[in-house]
Every structure is written in structure tokens, then in C-alpha cells.
Amino acid sequence: MSEISLKVEFGGGLELLFSNQKSHQLSLPTRVASDDSTSPFGKEQETKALDITYLIHWLRDHRLKERVELFMENDTVRPGILVLVNDTDWELEGEGQYEIKDGDEIVFISTLHGG
Amino acid sequence: MPRLCALCSAQRPILKRPKTGQQICKTCFFHVFETEVHNTITEAKLFQPGDRVAIGASGGKDSTVLAHVMKMLNDRYNYGLELFLLSIDEGITGYRDDSLETVKQNQKEYDLPLKILSYNELYGWTMDSIVEAVGRKNNCTFCGVFRRQALDRGAAMLGVDHIVTGHNADDVAETVLMNIMRGDIARLGRCTAICTQGEDTIKRSKPFKYTYEKEIVMYAYFKRLTYFSTECIYSPDAYRGHARSFLKLLEAARPSAIIDIIHSGEACEVGEEATKELKERKICKRCGYIASNDLCKACTLLEGLERGMANAGITDRGRKQLEASGPTPDGLRTIPFFQMNTDTPLDSASSTPIPGQTVDARIPAVVHVTAG
Numbered sequence: 333m334s335e336i337s338l339k340v341e342f343g344g345g346l347e348l349l350f351s352n353q354k355s356h357q358l359s360l361p362t363r364v365a366s367d368d369s370t371s372p373f374g375k376e377q378e379t380k381a382l383d384i385t386y387l388i389h390w391l392r393d394h395r396l397k398e399r400v401e402l403f404m405e406n407d408t409v410r411p412g413i414l415v416l417v418n419d420t421d422w423e424l425e426g427e428g429q430y431e432i433k434d435g436d437e438i439v440f441i442s443t444l445h446g447g
Numbered sequence: 448m449p450r451l452c453a454l455c456s457a458q459r460p461i462l463k464r465p466k467t468g469q470q471i472c473k474t475c476f477f478h479v480f481e482t483e484v485h486n487t488i489t490e491a492k493l494f495q496p497g498d499r500v501a502i503g504a505s506g507g508k509d510s511t512v513l514a515h516v517m518k519m520l521n522d523r524y525n526y527g528l529e530l531f532l533l534s535i536d537e538g539i540t541g542y543r544d545d546s547l548e549t550v551k552q553n554q555k556e557y558d559l560p561l562k563i564l565s566y567n568e569l570y571g572w573t574m575d576s577i578v579e580a581v582g583r584k585n586n587c588t589f590c591g592v593f594r595r596q597a598l599d600r601g602a603a604m605l606g607v608d609h610i611v612t613g614h615n616a617d618d619v620a621e622t623v624l625m626n627i628m629r630g631d632i633a634r635l636g637r638c639t640a641i642c643t644q645g646e647d648t649i650k651r652s653k654p655f656k657y658t659y660e661k662e663i664v665m666y667a668y669f670k671r672l673t674y675f676s677t678e679c680i681y682s683p684d685a686y687r688g689h690a691r692s693f694l695k696l697l698e699a700a701r702p703s704a705i706i707d708i709i710h711s712g713e714a715c716e717v718g719e720e721a722t723k724e725l726k727e728r729k730i731c732k733r734c735g736y737i738a739s740n741d742l743c744k745a746c747t748l749l750e751g752l753e754r755g756m757a758n759a760g761i762t763d764r765g766r767k768q769l770e771a772s773g774p775t776p777d778g779l780r781t782i783p784f785f786q787m788n789t790d791t792p793l794d795s796a797s798s799t800p801i802p803g804q805t806v807d808a809r810i811p812a813v814v815h816v817t818a819g
Contacts, residue, residue, distance in 0.1 A: 344664060345677055411699045412660075414664055414668075419669075420462075421461060424460055439668075443660045443663075
């Protein structure tokens with residue numbers, strides 16, 4: 333199965349939930365489960381193109397080390413976490429439905445930590 | 448056809464402004480962000496040329512961006528301000544010591560003089576030692592009271608007229624909500640003011656009062672400003688946390704909610720009956736700071752700590768227990784005397800210094816000043 337390589341960055345304290353590692357180089361399948369399940373699936377599974385909603389679920393299942401409630405809420409990132417796609421606010425790119433392309437850089441920044 | 452910036456119609460937009468819904472490019476974003484802060488400052492007439500202004504710097508996102516923007520606007524619009532960085536070291540290992548490193552880095556980048564004043568120098572206690580003594584229940588009360596006074600004292604040491612803090616629109620909206628939920632009508636009337644000043648203390652203001660947190664974080668990201676972002680290790684205020692989560696949910700549904708809540712707070716006219724309850728201002732008999740009783744809150748808290756009765760400054764019952772346990776012993780650690788830097792002392796009768804206590808125009812505590 334073909335794969336897409338992408339870079340994920342965490343900032344604003346979010347990296348603390350991900351082994352304190354800011355930058356992650358990933359390779360994910362082009363087609364993923366429509367229900368965002370990240371475990372291996374069979375041929376009868378409905379699929380969709382790799383999008384940010386799937387990436388969020390994948391990060392939760394495979395990279396997040398602690399306190400899931402600080403990262404996700406209702407199948408998306410928790411309110412107060414900013415997402416950028418290639419340095420553009422994801423609100424301009426369709427948010428979770430943005431289909432990830434090879435070489436994309438996705439940044440997650442928490443705004444919730446003290447000032 | 449690619450979308451274009453709503454302001455310049457030339458470049459590709461990179462951000463949707465929460466306040467207006469406009470999609471704008473990076474150049475226009477920097478321009479509107481900085482100009483709006485400048486407009487907030489000039490409309491509220493916050494400064495006079497020649498003012499000495501301290502930026503309350505924690506190393507976090509808000510104060511890091513504030514230091515950057517204040518320095519830039521002061522140069523761009525010739526405010527004629529003398530700027531300083533003022534940091535309070537609460538003495539929290541693994542939290543404040545790290546964030547102060549960020550402040551020191553900012554000091555080099557912006558070439559501003561930095562003063563760090565620690566709880567340990569001022570009160571003889573660090574937050575680490577306070578938590579050891581009182582546990583994790585009321586420690587935020589100590590920290591809040593001690594920080595407020597430490598900032599004023601640090602400002603007096605620097606001889607500044609004004610402290611600016613990084614409180615943003617989200618913080619102000621959150622405070623409006625909390626005051627409503629607590630029924631604290633007197634504070635509700637005051638909490639949206641951009642500048643607070645008693646007749647006596649140093650002015651405090653919030654140039655980011657109308658600036659969304661999202662834009663502050665985006666600004667820091669696109670300008671590659673380095674800031675420190677770790678939650679305080681002594682668990683944050685739970686009530687504020689709920690108010691914050693609620694506000695973020697409202698913002699997700701309707702981004703103008705934050706500015707709308709601030710406007711609602713501003714539009715509230717608080718009747719005289721609500722403010723009448725506020726106690727008359729006095730001067731603390733022990734340390735000279737503003738107080739609503741004979742002793743200021745910090746002196747009461749400190750005496751409780753020193754006498755092993757930490758609740759003295761927190762509950763009425765605790766205070767009564769402290770009073771019942773006898774008079775304040777001699778030789779108790781106290782906070783150095785505070786001389787208001789003002790032309791019009793408000794209450795000359797009670798501002799008479801305690802006999803035998805050294806009175807200095809500037810507090811004689813030891814401070815490590817790192818010159819700019």
C-alpha cells in the first residue's frame with residue numbers, strides 16, 4: 333500500500349504529552365479507515381483518504397503518552413489547540429477534512445498554558 | 448482561483464481572524480495585530496512621554512509577545528517610554544526557574560533592563576517551602592497575594608510609574624464569567640477596566656485587553672518568538688479552569704463570544720450599593736502596603752506561616768484562632784517596609800512608620816538586577 337510522508341510538530345506545551353518530542357516524521361497510508369480506527373483492518377472496511385481527523389486519532393493511539401483529555405475532545409483536538417497546515421490556519425483548509433499530501437507539515441499548538 | 452487576503456487582496460491568507468472572521472495574509476496580520484494594540488493604547492491614553500514602564504514578564508506567551516510589541520510600538524510611534532522587564536520568582540523548582548531563563552533570553556533580544564524579585568528575598572519563603580508547609584489546597588491564595596505585592600514592590604524598586612501585563616481578551620472574558628458565577632458584583636464592575644489605579648499604587652494596565660489568545664499564539668509562532676509553556680506544577684485554579692474550558696467551547700461555536708463577553712462586562716453599570724461594601728483602604732501597620740484591615744493580606748498570610756497557622760490569612764476562623772493564640776511574638780519575620788511612590792499619601796495617620804523600623808524610599812531587599 334502506498335504511503336504519505338509528513339511532518340508533525342507540537343508546540344505551546346503540547347509536546348509534553350508526546351514524550352517531550354517536538355518534531356515527528358511520520359509515514360501513513362494513503363487510504364485509511366473511514367471510522368478513524370487506527371488498528372489494521374480487512375478488505376471489507378470502508379476507507380477514505382488520509383485526513384487530519386485520522387491523523388489526530390493516529391497520534392492519540394500511537395504517539396500520545398499521557399492525559400488524552402488535554403489533546404482530544406469529541407473526535408477532534410480540544411478547543412484551544414491551534415492547528416496549522418503548511419503554516420496556514422487549518423480553519424482555511426477545511427479543518428479535520430483536509431486531505432494530507434506528501435511532504436505536508438502539520439503543527440499543533442496549545443494556547444492553554446499560562447502566560 | 449486561489450483565495451486572497453481580505454485586506455490587501457494580493458497575498459494568500461494564512462489566518463482566519465476570530466474577532467472578525469476575515470481571512471488575512473501574514474503581512475496584514477502583523478500589521479493589524481500591532482496597530483490594534485497601538486490603538487488600544489492611544490484610545491485609553493495609557494502613557495505619557497517620559498513614563499517609566501515595567502513589563503510584567505513571566506516568560507510565557509503573553510508577556511513574551513507583549514515585550515516584543517511594546518518595544519516595537521515604542522520605537523515606531525515614539526511613545527518616549529523607558530521600558531523595563533520585571534519578573535517575579537515564586538521559587539517553584541522545575542517551573543519558574545526554567546521560565547526565568549526565557550525572560551533572560553528576552554532581555555538580551557530586546558535589550559531591556561531586567562529585574563527579578565523573589566518571594567524568598569521578600570517574604571523569606573519560596574512557593575516550594577509554602578507548599579511543604581500548607582499542602583496543595585490553599586497554596587494558590589498565597590501565590591496570588593504574594594505576587595501582586597511583589598510586582599508593586601519590584602516596580603517601586605525600579606522607580607516605574609506603570610506596570611503592563613500580558614492579560615489578553617480571553618483572560619478578561621474568563622474573569623467576567625467567573626465574577627458573574629461567583630456573584631462578585633463589585634469586581635465585575637472593575638474587571639474590564641484597561642487600567643486600574645488606586646490613588647496610591649502604581650498603575651497597572653492590559654494593552655492586550657482586546658487581543659485574542661489565538662492571535663497572540665499565532666503572532667509568536669509566525670515571528671518565531673521563543674516562550675516557555677509549562678503548566679504550574681502546583682495544580683492550577685480549578686474554578687478558572689472550568690471557566691476557561693467553557694469559554695473555549697463558546698469560542699469554537701461563535702468566535703466573537705470573547706469580545707462580546709468583554710463588552711457585556713463593560714456595559715454593566717454597578718450600582719453604588721454593590722461597591723459600598725468594599726472596605727475603606729488603609730495602610731498596613733506592619734509593612735506599609737495597601738490593606739483593608741490593620742494588616743495587609745500578605746502580612747497576615749506570612750504571620751500565619753511563621754506561626755505554623757497557615758489558615759490565618761485564608762478563613763475568618765483561622766484569623767480568629769491566630770488572634771486567640773496570643774499577640775504577635777517579637778522577632779517574627781516581616782516584609783520590608785513599603786513606601787508608596789506617590790505625591791499624595793492617602794492616609795497620613797496610619798502611614799506613620801513603625802518605631803524602630805528602617806524606612807527607605809526603596810525597599811532594601813536584595814535584588815539581582817541584570818543590567819540591559
